[in-house]
Amino acid sequence: MELVWLEDLSALAEYGSFVRAAEARHVTQPAFSRRVRSLENWMGVELFVRTPQGATLTEAGRQILPSAQEAARHLYRMRNEAQEVAGMAARSLKFAATHSLSFTFFPKWLRSSENAALIEAVQLHSDSMAVCEQMLIHGQVQFLLCHRHPDVPPLLAPDQFISKTVGEDVLVPLASTSTRFGTTPAALPYLAYTHESGLGRIVAHRLRGKEDYLHLKPLFSSHLAAVLMSMALESKGVAWLPKSLTEQEVLEGRLVRALDESWDIPLEIHLTRPKAQLSQAAEAFWGEAGGGGGLALGGRAG
Incomplete structure (x- = not known):
């Protein structure tokens, strides 16, 4: 084995x-x-x-x-415990975060943590939502930082993981000012997320049954919001992009709304962890992380 x-x-x-x-x-x-x-x-x-x-x-x-998933997590916890006893990982934390939050939210959020000064080392693994979920399931990281929507639960067992809200964001349909949408609404070029993306799951839920109404024409897809933003800046189409990622581009007028505010998708930024006991440093960090008490993964966030 x-x-x-x-x-x-x-x-x-x-x-x-x-x-x-x-x-x-x-x-x-x-x-x-x-x-x-x-x-x-x-x-x-x-x-x-x-x-x-x-x-x-x-x-x-x-x-x-x-x-099998619990056995994998147990083995990683056993390794972490041995390293802690040996003094090698007493105050180290391991995070998995989706790409957009790794670049925007994570650095500022970690610096603002009340007990960040007590952390000796931080490992951040940045990847798609699907890979980040697998890392948390396998016990390779202690925490997962990702966007969440109350109506789109994560692919994590609610009896094994808990979550808390640590921030807010919003997906906005944006396009370049020079994007050509055609003379009729029948040709709205659409920049989509792939199935590996957590944002993709959320956008797909919001648009389900409405693609024809919006006359969306899929043109390009990626699991990276930053890639979709680059394509939007190149006038390739409209993409639902996190406000946290696009504030500068919107401020400079390089990206503008393609649809009205009724098509915005409010998001929560969640920190998720296993219910099983973590290291002393990880438990202390969880207790101090913003957002109040833990939420059941299947429940609606407050």
Whole structure:
């Protein structure tokens, strides 16, 4: 049994595709497939049903997935505890944050923390929402910082993780002043988020059933808000972009509203952690982090 096998199990269950899961795990697809098969051989049962459309968990796979995820987190906690006893990680914190928050919100928020001065080291892993969620599930980080919307719950088990609001943001439909939308509303070029993006899940929820009404014409997609902003600045279309990321561009008049304020999407910035006990430094940081008490992940934020 290897730890990476447990992480591969969770990744394949998340993505439902060997190709996409292998990309997220930063290995080749053949190597990833061999590792999944090795886990199945060790278990003595098939964990996935393989079809041309992808991979889905078998009944046995669904049964063991929560235990496998908890086992991975337990191993990482055991390593952290050993490092703390040895004095190597007594006051270090590990965060996963989505790209846009890594560049905008995270540095200022960390500096403003009441007990930031007591932290000796911080590790920040910046990636897509899907990868950040997997890092938290596997116990590779103690905290996840991401955008949230009350009507779009994260893909995290509510009985294993808790969350609190530490900030606010808003998605605004923006475009360059020189963007050409055509003489009719039937050609509104749309810059979209991919499925790996947490913002993409939120925008997709808001626009579900309204694409035809808005005459959106998908032109380009990326999981990075910064990439979509660059495309918008190049007059390639309209994108729902975080206000925190685009304040300067809007102030300078390089980006303007493409739709009225009724199409804005209010966001909360959430800090999420496992319910299981963290290190003393991590628990102290959680207690001081802004936003009050923890929220159940499935619940509506206040």
